Amino acid sequence: DVKVTQSSRYLVKRTGEKVFLECVQDMDHENMFWYRQDPGLGLRLIYFSYDVKMKEKGDIPEGYSVSREKKERFSLILESASTNQTSMYLCASSSGGRGIIQPQHFGDGTRLSIL
Amino acid sequence: KQEVTQIPAALSVPEGENLVLNCSFTDSAIYNLQWFRQDPGKGLTSLLLIQSSQREQTSGRLNASLDKSSGRSTLYIAASQPGDSATYLCAVVRVRSGNTGKLIFGQGTTLQVKP
Numbered sequence: 001d002v003k004v005t006q007s008s009r010y011l012v013k014r015t016g017e018k019v020f021l022e023c024v025q026d027m028d029h030e031n032m033f034w035y036r037q038d039p040g041l042g043l044r045l046i047y048f049s050y051d052v053k054m055k056e057k058g059d060i061p062e063g064y065s066v067s068r069e070k071k072e073r074f075s076l077i078l079e080s081a082s083t084n085q086t087s088m089y090l091c092a093s094s095s096g097g098r099g100i101i102q103p104q105h106f107g108d109g110t111r112l113s114i115l
Numbered sequence: 116k117q118e119v120t121q122i123p124a125a126l127s128v129p130e131g132e133n134l135v136l137n138c139s140f141t142d143s144a145i146y147n148l149q150w151f152r153q154d155p156g157k158g159l160t161s162l163l164l165i166q167s168s169q170r171e172q173t174s175g176r177l178n179a180s181l182d183k184s185s186g187r188s189t190l191y192i193a194a195s196q197p198g199d200s201a202t203y204l205c206a207v208v209r210v211r212s213g214n215t216g217k218l219i220f221g222q223g224t225t226l227q228v229k230p
Contacts, residue, residue: 004158031216043204043220058217090158094216101146101208101216106159 003027004107006091012113019078021110023091032074033092033104034058034066043090049074081114088112117142117209121221128195129229136190136224138205143183146208149218150179150190153202162203163190195228202226 007022025032033048035058045058047066055066063085067075074093078085088111092104118141128134138148147166151159163172163179165188171180178191192199202225206218 006158033218040222042222043206043218045217048217092159096216103149103161103164104216104218105161106151108158109156111156 004091004093004105006089006107006110008110009108010111010113012115013078013081014115015081015083017078017081019081019112019114021076021078021089021091021112023074023076023093023107024072025074025093025105026072027093027095027105028071029093029095029105030071031094031096031102031104032068033094034064034074034076035090035092036060037088037090037109046076083114086112086114117145117207117219119205119207119219119221121203121205121224123224124222125225125227127227127229130195130197132195132228133191133193134195134226136192136203136226138188138190138221140186140188140207140219142209143186144209145183146216148179148181148188148205148207150177150188151204151206153204153223155201159204192226195226197228197230200226200228 003026034046035043037043049055049068065077090109091107094102094104096102149164150162165181176193202223204223206220
Protein backbone atom coordinates (compact mmCIF):
# COMPACT_ATOMS: atom_id res chain seq x y z
CA ASP A 1 0.00 0.00 0.00
CA VAL A 2 1.04 3.55 -0.71
CA LYS A 3 2.02 5.43 2.40
CA VAL A 4 1.96 9.23 2.43
CA THR A 5 3.09 10.59 5.77
CA GLN A 6 2.65 14.16 6.94
CA SER A 7 4.95 15.08 9.79
CA SER A 8 2.36 16.69 12.07
CA ARG A 9 -1.35 16.09 12.60
CA TYR A 10 -1.84 19.35 14.48
CA LEU A 11 0.29 22.49 14.48
CA VAL A 12 -0.13 25.86 16.17
CA LYS A 13 2.02 28.79 15.06
CA ARG A 14 2.04 32.55 15.44
CA THR A 15 1.48 35.26 12.86
CA GLY A 16 4.68 36.13 11.01
CA GLU A 17 6.44 32.83 11.72
CA LYS A 18 8.00 30.80 8.94
CA VAL A 19 6.24 27.44 8.92
CA PHE A 20 7.34 24.17 7.34
CA LEU A 21 4.95 21.33 6.56
CA GLU A 22 6.63 18.09 5.57
CA CYS A 23 5.33 15.23 3.46
CA VAL A 24 7.05 11.93 2.68
CA GLN A 25 5.88 9.13 0.38
CA ASP A 26 7.36 5.65 0.24
CA MET A 27 6.30 4.48 -3.24
CA ASP A 28 8.86 6.24 -5.42
CA HIS A 29 6.13 8.44 -6.93
CA GLU A 30 7.15 11.15 -9.33
CA ASN A 31 4.26 13.53 -8.61
CA MET A 32 3.50 15.23 -5.32
CA PHE A 33 0.81 17.77 -4.46
CA TRP A 34 -0.15 20.16 -1.68
CA TYR A 35 -3.81 21.10 -1.12
CA ARG A 36 -5.64 23.06 1.50
CA GLN A 37 -9.18 22.26 2.57
CA ASP A 38 -11.57 24.86 3.97
CA PRO A 39 -15.28 24.64 4.83
CA GLY A 40 -17.37 25.89 1.96
CA LEU A 41 -14.38 26.09 -0.39
CA GLY A 42 -13.43 22.44 -0.64
CA LEU A 43 -9.93 21.30 -1.60
CA ARG A 44 -7.76 23.69 -3.55
CA LEU A 45 -4.36 22.99 -5.09
CA ILE A 46 -1.50 25.14 -3.78
CA TYR A 47 1.58 23.70 -5.54
CA PHE A 48 2.66 20.48 -7.18
CA SER A 49 5.85 18.85 -8.34
CA TYR A 50 6.40 16.20 -11.00
CA ASP A 51 10.11 15.67 -10.43
CA VAL A 52 12.91 16.49 -8.04
CA LYS A 53 13.60 20.22 -7.96
CA MET A 54 10.61 20.86 -10.24
CA LYS A 55 7.54 22.75 -9.05
CA GLU A 56 4.47 24.36 -10.53
CA LYS A 57 1.92 26.73 -9.08
CA GLY A 58 -1.57 25.51 -8.42
CA ASP A 59 -4.66 27.64 -7.96
CA ILE A 60 -3.70 29.48 -4.75
CA PRO A 61 0.10 29.73 -4.46
CA GLU A 62 0.23 33.19 -2.91
CA GLY A 63 1.94 33.22 0.47
CA TYR A 64 3.40 29.72 -0.02
CA SER A 65 6.52 28.16 -1.48
CA VAL A 66 7.65 24.54 -1.83
CA SER A 67 10.82 22.52 -1.85
CA ARG A 68 11.55 19.14 -3.40
CA GLU A 69 15.19 18.23 -2.93
CA LYS A 70 14.56 14.48 -2.78
CA LYS A 71 12.01 12.41 -4.68
CA GLU A 72 10.23 11.14 -1.58
CA ARG A 73 9.90 14.48 0.23
CA PHE A 74 7.81 17.55 -0.61
CA SER A 75 7.80 20.48 1.78
CA LEU A 76 5.29 23.32 1.93
CA ILE A 77 6.60 26.59 3.35
CA LEU A 78 4.55 29.47 4.69
CA GLU A 79 7.01 32.33 4.36
CA SER A 80 5.28 34.58 6.91
CA ALA A 81 2.22 32.90 8.40
CA SER A 82 -1.03 34.80 8.52
CA THR A 83 -4.36 33.98 10.19
CA ASN A 84 -6.03 33.36 6.81
CA GLN A 85 -3.69 30.41 6.35
CA THR A 86 -5.36 28.55 9.19
CA SER A 87 -6.60 25.43 7.43
CA MET A 88 -6.30 21.70 6.89
CA TYR A 89 -3.35 20.93 4.64
CA LEU A 90 -3.29 17.70 2.63
CA CYS A 91 -0.38 16.19 0.74
CA ALA A 92 -0.82 13.68 -2.08
CA SER A 93 1.35 11.70 -4.45
CA SER A 94 0.90 9.80 -7.70
CA SER A 95 3.06 7.83 -10.08
CA GLY A 96 4.00 8.46 -13.68
CA GLY A 97 5.37 11.96 -13.88
CA ARG A 98 4.03 14.76 -16.00
CA GLY A 99 1.63 13.61 -18.66
CA ILE A 100 0.69 10.33 -17.03
CA ILE A 101 -2.49 10.53 -15.00
CA GLN A 102 -2.63 8.08 -12.12
CA PRO A 103 -4.70 8.02 -8.90
CA GLN A 104 -3.56 10.37 -6.17
CA HIS A 105 -2.93 8.97 -2.70
CA PHE A 106 -3.37 11.28 0.28
CA GLY A 107 -1.83 11.68 3.70
CA ASP A 108 -3.87 12.16 6.87
CA GLY A 109 -3.53 15.94 6.77
CA THR A 110 -2.08 18.63 9.02
CA ARG A 111 -4.50 20.92 10.80
CA LEU A 112 -2.64 24.21 11.08
CA SER A 113 -3.78 27.07 13.31
CA ILE A 114 -2.18 30.49 13.03
CA LEU A 115 -2.74 32.68 16.08
CA LYS B 116 -13.60 26.73 -16.12
CA GLN B 117 -14.37 23.30 -14.70
CA GLU B 118 -16.84 23.20 -11.83
CA VAL B 119 -17.74 20.07 -9.91
CA THR B 120 -20.98 19.91 -7.95
CA GLN B 121 -22.19 17.27 -5.52
CA ILE B 122 -25.79 16.97 -4.46
CA PRO B 123 -27.01 16.53 -1.79
CA ALA B 124 -24.55 18.14 0.62
CA ALA B 125 -25.72 15.81 3.37
CA LEU B 126 -27.66 12.56 3.48
CA SER B 127 -28.95 10.42 6.35
CA VAL B 128 -30.24 6.90 5.75
CA PRO B 129 -31.09 3.85 7.86
CA GLU B 130 -28.71 0.92 7.84
CA GLY B 131 -29.23 -1.55 5.01
CA GLU B 132 -30.55 0.97 2.50
CA ASN B 133 -29.08 1.24 -0.99
CA LEU B 134 -28.14 4.80 -1.88
CA VAL B 135 -26.80 6.97 -4.69
CA LEU B 136 -24.49 9.96 -4.45
CA ASN B 137 -24.38 12.37 -7.37
CA CYS B 138 -21.55 14.32 -8.96
CA SER B 139 -21.80 16.65 -11.95
CA PHE B 140 -19.11 18.53 -13.86
CA THR B 141 -19.40 21.34 -16.39
CA ASP B 142 -16.58 20.45 -18.82
CA SER B 143 -16.89 16.98 -20.31
CA ALA B 144 -13.27 16.97 -21.50
CA ILE B 145 -11.84 14.96 -18.63
CA TYR B 146 -9.10 12.33 -18.30
CA ASN B 147 -10.73 10.56 -15.40
CA LEU B 148 -12.99 10.92 -12.40
CA GLN B 149 -12.08 9.74 -8.92
CA TRP B 150 -14.27 9.10 -5.87
CA PHE B 151 -12.77 9.56 -2.41
CA ARG B 152 -13.89 8.96 1.14
CA GLN B 153 -12.90 11.28 3.99
CA ASP B 154 -13.45 10.44 7.64
CA PRO B 155 -13.66 13.35 10.11
CA GLY B 156 -10.27 14.96 10.69
CA LYS B 157 -8.55 12.56 8.31
CA GLY B 158 -7.12 12.57 4.82
CA LEU B 159 -8.72 11.18 1.68
CA THR B 160 -8.96 7.51 0.78
CA SER B 161 -9.33 6.70 -2.90
CA LEU B 162 -12.36 4.49 -3.56
CA LEU B 163 -12.72 4.23 -7.33
CA LEU B 164 -11.19 5.78 -10.42
CA ILE B 165 -13.00 5.79 -13.77
CA GLN B 166 -11.04 6.57 -16.91
CA SER B 167 -12.78 8.75 -19.49
CA SER B 168 -13.18 5.73 -21.80
CA GLN B 169 -14.94 3.67 -19.12
CA ARG B 170 -18.57 3.66 -18.08
CA GLU B 171 -18.29 2.19 -14.61
CA GLN B 172 -16.05 0.67 -11.93
CA THR B 173 -16.94 -1.64 -9.07
CA SER B 174 -15.30 -2.42 -5.75
CA GLY B 175 -17.21 -4.55 -3.27
CA ARG B 176 -20.45 -2.79 -2.38
CA LEU B 177 -19.47 0.31 -4.34
CA ASN B 178 -20.25 0.99 -7.97
CA ALA B 179 -19.34 4.21 -9.74
CA SER B 180 -20.68 5.16 -13.15
CA LEU B 181 -19.62 7.85 -15.57
CA ASP B 182 -21.63 9.56 -18.30
CA LYS B 183 -19.15 11.99 -19.81
CA SER B 184 -21.52 13.44 -22.38
CA SER B 185 -23.96 14.58 -19.75
CA GLY B 186 -21.24 15.50 -17.24
CA ARG B 187 -22.47 13.16 -14.51
CA SER B 188 -21.17 10.45 -12.24
CA THR B 189 -22.93 8.47 -9.55
CA LEU B 190 -21.58 6.45 -6.64
CA TYR B 191 -23.90 3.62 -5.67
CA ILE B 192 -23.50 2.09 -2.21
CA ALA B 193 -25.33 -1.17 -1.66
CA ALA B 194 -26.60 -2.36 1.72
CA SER B 195 -25.23 0.63 3.61
CA GLN B 196 -23.60 0.16 7.01
CA PRO B 197 -22.83 2.58 9.87
CA GLY B 198 -19.14 2.25 8.95
CA ASP B 199 -19.94 3.89 5.61
CA SER B 200 -20.61 7.17 7.42
CA ALA B 201 -18.14 9.69 6.03
CA THR B 202 -17.83 12.51 3.51
CA TYR B 203 -17.63 11.37 -0.09
CA LEU B 204 -15.81 13.56 -2.60
CA CYS B 205 -15.61 13.33 -6.34
CA ALA B 206 -12.84 14.92 -8.37
CA VAL B 207 -12.00 15.18 -12.06
CA VAL B 208 -8.81 15.67 -14.04
CA ARG B 209 -9.41 17.96 -16.99
CA VAL B 210 -7.86 17.27 -20.39
CA ARG B 211 -6.90 20.93 -20.45
CA SER B 212 -4.87 20.63 -17.26
CA GLY B 213 -1.66 20.52 -19.26
CA ASN B 214 -1.09 16.88 -18.38
CA THR B 215 -0.50 17.78 -14.77
CA GLY B 216 -3.00 15.42 -13.18
CA LYS B 217 -4.51 18.35 -11.34
CA LEU B 218 -7.70 17.30 -9.52
CA ILE B 219 -10.73 19.56 -9.30
CA PHE B 220 -12.92 18.61 -6.35
CA GLY B 221 -16.57 18.85 -5.54
CA GLN B 222 -17.65 20.03 -2.10
CA GLY B 223 -18.59 16.54 -0.98
CA THR B 224 -21.64 14.72 0.35
CA THR B 225 -21.64 13.92 4.06
CA LEU B 226 -23.33 10.58 4.61
CA GLN B 227 -24.70 9.31 7.90
CA VAL B 228 -25.90 5.72 8.13
CA LYS B 229 -27.98 5.15 11.24
CA PRO B 230 -27.99 1.74 12.96
